[in-house]
Amino acid sequence: MHVLLVEDEVELAQMLADGLRGEGMDVRVAHDGPRALEQAAATEFDVVVLDRDLPGISGDAVCRTLVRAGSPARILMLTAAGTVSDRVDGLALGADDYLSKPFAYVELVARIHALARRRGGSGSPTVLERHGVRLDVARRLAERDGRPLALTRRELGVLETLLLADGGIVTTRELLEQVWDPYLTPETTAVKVAVYQLRKKLGKPPLIETVPRFGYRL
Numbered sequence: 001m002h003v004l005l006v007e008d009e010v011e012l013a014q015m016l017a018d019g020l021r022g023e024g025m026d027v028r029v030a031h032d033g034p035r036a037l038e039q040a041a042a043t044e045f046d047v048v049v050l051d052r053d054l055p056g057i058s059g060d061a062v063c064r065t066l067v068r069a070g071s072p073a074r075i076l077m078l079t080a081a082g083t084v085s086d087r088v089d090g091l092a093l094g095a096d097d098y099l100s101k102p103f104a105y106v107e108l109v110a111r112i113h114a115l116a117r118r119r120g121g122s123g124s125p126t127v128l129e130r131h132g133v134r135l136d137v138a139r140r141l142a143e144r145d146g147r148p149l150a151l152t153r154r155e156l157g158v159l160e161t162l163l164l165a166d167g168g169i170v171t172t173r174e175l176l177e178q179v180w181d182p183y184l185t186p187e188t189t190a191v192k193v194a195v196y197q198l199r200k201k202l203g204k205p206p207l208i209e210t211v212p213r214f215g216y217r218l
């Protein structure tokens, strides 16, 4: 597994990198934003562990750049701040997961493994369509009435799950299991944020219906 660890606290970075290498991961380290982007452009990583507060280019900007460039790497953001609004910001930027400092090392390892497992995907039909929404699952391309939609991985995952349900109700729990990771049990806030963003990007007329206390339906 190829991991890019972006952390400007050199000792912490060294300690984490040593630990992850001990888990059998191939770890590269960058201590600032520009180096992180350079490394990410040069090598295909499975997971990028990205400190939010970085010199040069902020973690937020690095995250946004990677997502826009279509990087296949899963992004785990690290931050000193652990408030709900920070989490929401991070997820809205396109990070796949979020971990607040200080964190337990075992939790970091578990989350990296979980993200790497979810990279790629298989078993679903290649193209899903409903109500003018078309999703090419393999190529991760979505459009509505021929208009391309710029969706994050989470949003693509939510859309895919809704399309697969074929008009049926998808519960918030199912979305967490399908799109996030069951044993990380993130808050339902993450689902709400992703659905909110997805609705905005899908535009009008609205397609995603909220089914109170249950979930959503397309």
Ligand code: CA
Pocket (backbone or CB within 6 Å): 007, 008, 009, 051, 052, 053, 054
């Ligand atoms: Ca930092």
